[in-house]
Amino acid sequence: MLRTARNTASAVADGEARLPIDTILVGDCIDHMNALPAGSVDLIFADPPYNLQLAEGLTRPDQSKVDAVDDDWDKFESFAHYDDFTRRWLKAARRLLKPDGAIWVIGSYHNIFRVGTALQDLDYWMLNDIVWRKANPMPNFRGTRFTNAHETLIWAARSQKSRVTFNYEAMKLSNDDTQMRSDWLFPICTGSERLKDESDGKVHPTQKPEALLFRILNATTKPGDVVLDPFFGTGTTGAVARKLGRHFIGIEREDAYVAAALKRLAAIKPVRADALETTVPKRAAPRVPFGSLIEQGLIAAGTEIYDERRRHSALVRADGSVASGPFSGSIHRVGALVQGAEACNGWTFWHFEHEGLLRPIDALRADIRAQMQLLSA
Amino acid sequence: MLRTARNTASAVADGEARLPIDTILVGDCIDHMNALPAGSVDLIFADPPYNLQLAEGLTRPDQSKVDAVDDDWDKFESFAHYDDFTRRWLKAARRLLKPDGAIWVIGSYHNIFRVGTALQDLDYWMLNDIVWRKANPMPNFRGTRFTNAHETLIWAARSQKSRVTFNYEAMKLSNDDTQMRSDWLFPICTGSERLKDESDGKVHPTQKPEALLFRILNATTKPGDVVLDPFFGTGTTGAVARKLGRHFIGIEREDAYVAAALKRLAAIKPVRADALETTVPKRAAPRVPFGSLIEQGLIAAGTEIYDERRRHSALVRADGSVASGPFSGSIHRVGALVQGAEACNGWTFWHFEHEGLLRPIDALRADIRAQMQLLSA
DNA sequence: GGTATAGGTGAATCCTCGC
DNA sequence: AGCGAGGATTCACCTATAC
Numbered sequence: 012m013l014r015t016a017r018n019t020a021s022a023v024a025d026g027e028a029r030l031p032i033d034t035i036l037v038g039d040c041i042d043h044m045n046a047l048p049a050g051s052v053d054l055i056f057a058d059p060p061y062n063l064q065l066a067e068g069l070t071r072p073d074q075s076k077v078d079a080v081d082d083d084w085d086k087f088e089s090f091a092h093y094d095d096f097t098r099r100w101l102k103a104a105r106r107l108l109k110p111d112g113a114i115w116v117i118g119s120y121h122n123i124f125r126v127g128t129a130l131q132d133l134d135y136w137m138l139n140d141i142v143w144r145k146a147n148p149m150p151n152f153r154g155t156r157f158t159n160a161h162e163t164l165i166w167a168a169r170s171q172k173s174r175v176t177f178n179y180e181a182m183k184l185s186n187d188d189t190q191m192r193s194d195w196l197f198p199i200c201t202g203s204e205r206l207k208d209e210s211d212g213k214v215h216p217t218q219k220p221e222a223l224l225f226r227i228l229n230a231t232t233k234p235g236d237v238v239l240d241p242f243f244g245t246g247t248t249g250a251v252a253r254k255l256g257r258h259f260i261g262i263e264r265e266d267a268y269v270a271a272a273l274k275r276l277a278a279i280k281p282v283r284a285d286a287l288e289t290t291v292p293k294r295a296a297p298r299v300p301f302g303s304l305i306e307q308g309l310i311a312a313g314t315e316i317y318d319e320r321r322r323h324s325a326l327v328r329a330d331g332s333v334a335s336g337p338f339s340g341s342i343h344r345v346g347a348l349v350q351g352a353e354a355c356n357g358w359t360f361w362h363f364e365h366e367g368l369l370r371p372i373d374a375l376r377a378d379i380r381a382q383m384q385l386l387s388a
Numbered sequence: 389m390l391r392t393a394r395n396t397a398s399a400v401a402d403g404e405a406r407l408p409i410d411t412i413l414v415g416d417c418i419d420h421m422n423a424l425p426a427g428s429v430d431l432i433f434a435d436p437p438y439n440l441q442l443a444e445g446l447t448r449p450d451q452s453k454v455d456a457v458d459d460d461w462d463k464f465e466s467f468a469h470y471d472d473f474t475r476r477w478l479k480a481a482r483r484l485l486k487p488d489g490a491i492w493v494i495g496s497y498h499n500i501f502r503v504g505t506a507l508q509d510l511d512y513w514m515l516n517d518i519v520w521r522k523a524n525p526m527p528n529f530r531g532t533r534f535t536n537a538h539e540t541l542i543w544a545a546r547s548q549k550s551r552v553t554f555n556y557e558a559m560k561l562s563n564d565d566t567q568m569r570s571d572w573l574f575p576i577c578t579g580s581e582r583l584k585d586e587s588d589g590k591v592h593p594t595q596k597p598e599a600l601l602f603r604i605l606n607a608t609t610k611p612g613d614v615v616l617d618p619f620f621g622t623g624t625t626g627a628v629a630r631k632l633g634r635h636f637i638g639i640e641r642e643d644a645y646v647a648a649a650l651k652r653l654a655a656i657k658p659v660r661a662d663a664l665e666t667t668v669p670k671r672a673a674p675r676v677p678f679g680s681l682i683e684q685g686l687i688a689a690g691t692e693i694y695d696e697r698r699r700h701s702a703l704v705r706a707d708g709s710v711a712s713g714p715f716s717g718s719i720h721r722v723g724a725l726v727q728g729a730e731a732c733n734g735w736t737f738w739h740f741e742h743e744g745l746l747r748p749i750d751a752l753r754a755d756i757r758a759q760m761q762l763l764s765a
Numbered sequence: 766g767g768t769a770t771a772g773g774t775g776a777a778t779c780c781t782c783g784c
Numbered sequence: 785a786g787c788g789a790g791g792a793t794t795c796a797c798c799t800a801t802a803c
Contacts (some may be wrong), residue, residue, distance in 0.1 A: 139536065
């Protein structure tokens, strides 16, 4: 029997009539996932039990006891049991994903290799492994190993042919205009962000920082997407999803975590809608054929166009093709041919003369797109 | 039939009468390992094929072709075949290790999860996973994923009860007196260190940097130890072992690699024991991209920011971009656009309001850096 | 002889749409 | 489904050449 805790009046969209959006489902994650409709979820974030094999009673050099993860939910009899559990929840998760859906799983060296192998065996398609470098990891108190200063995340598509969401431009521009790398630096979750119980202890032993989820959801979901977290804990995924205008479905077994998550989620304020807007990336911008530049008089048939260094030139013809020596065809084809290259982006390769300077013809396309924007507004 | 290439007159120690020390064994690594005496090796370093499964023909944005790893030795029919190969060589390797011996294996997300699972299944005992962060990785040319900027190493003991060598003090000393962490930063192998053939091409497609092996051997072997490398390639492990006064046994199948390794090893001069200390680069201030200020809650999405004289303003958006009138993009890009300038340092140009006063957003970056410094101290 | 510019390159599972 | 065409995409190094 499944119990459902609903924390908000949920706006249920068409076609998602049975999807318990912005809700925590209380109980076993495999049972709950199997009861949800197939192909209904955009992204899954999972922070499964790590199967830590800790010896009893780790103490710090000052003899104080380390509050280790020793909860029952992290206990498995063997790798075989852990693998069985892992494969069952990953299989249930895959059924829930839309064809272009993706999954994130976080883990440590105790379990991430089992998870990665299972993902590959279940025909997920690996996209990246990401390293969360902890700014403030727990030191290795015994001085017997390297400080365990990172955790590993796997980002995988539902299948090899899935065309997953990746907000490349957002990642790049938020990273001082260079590509976001696979190694991320964040502090662990401490201070006021860390949920405390009545006796001021941690509510959850492995609460993840919101910054981590912020980057994940920003990078691999769109506003309005549905994000499922089968190991919801105290609801970090839900909290960030709400802030970012995404929907969540949480599944959690422990009542104490559910209670803490509900309280936390009730206090979340979504960010302003206009702060969720993103720059339209070039690849999502409407297609503008070169011919329409000529039709609209932005460039005249008979004009000569050049590459940046004037090593090549071509003649713009009335039918939207260009000609250069023995070659003629599209701006792309001719750009490739004159260079002896396989391919070429004619929009950035070719330039026209304007007040003695060369400007890429892509600037004219941008003018047309701006004009289209105005007209449709 | 096994062939043996011996590059030096080897000093054979007592009890190691049959151990081909400081030698390259030419041929299949599993055959060779099975022919060596059990329990005779202190450490194994292995850089096995990664099973990359690359598609045809990746080009850079400038249309130049990427010289991919397409060697036959990296081709496997399926994960099952790769697993079978992995388990066979790891089993042979384990037989060779002394009771307190250990192994290092390096890989990428294509193979490292298979390797890690196999290690655990074969009763190796995992000690750390280590992340080699590449200072200069190849970018993601298509803008479809995060830059694959690291590789993963696993350090594992022969068994749970092995008492492995770990030179904790040496690591701490060489790391500004703080514990060495599990994330290591090194450049990839380029320049004069990279072995070139007659036509100036690379001899081996995946030559590892000596700095990586330096740290590994410094951390987990003692002078005089025997280090086996079953995928010897052009002999980085052997070169560093000799420099550090350790013995090596290399196994390699490809004659071209063996020839290059022999030539390389012949030129190695072991350094004096007292000169083994490595110089440690000063830790640079961590780069803090604007997006991480939002992720970490130092500035909220939806906040307005201004230039010093409030002539311009912009909206901070959740994805790390800012928007001002018709412009949106990075803090730098939009700073330039609103001024009509070519470039702009957004960190000093944009300000936020704090108790009625404008403070540059650069102050928030300084806060994050100070916080990270504190946390890691 | 330094300095500026140009060119090359690295373990990479690297596109999308319409016919 | 496969195919062809449009057109999107790069960072930190290194070396060589030109002044």
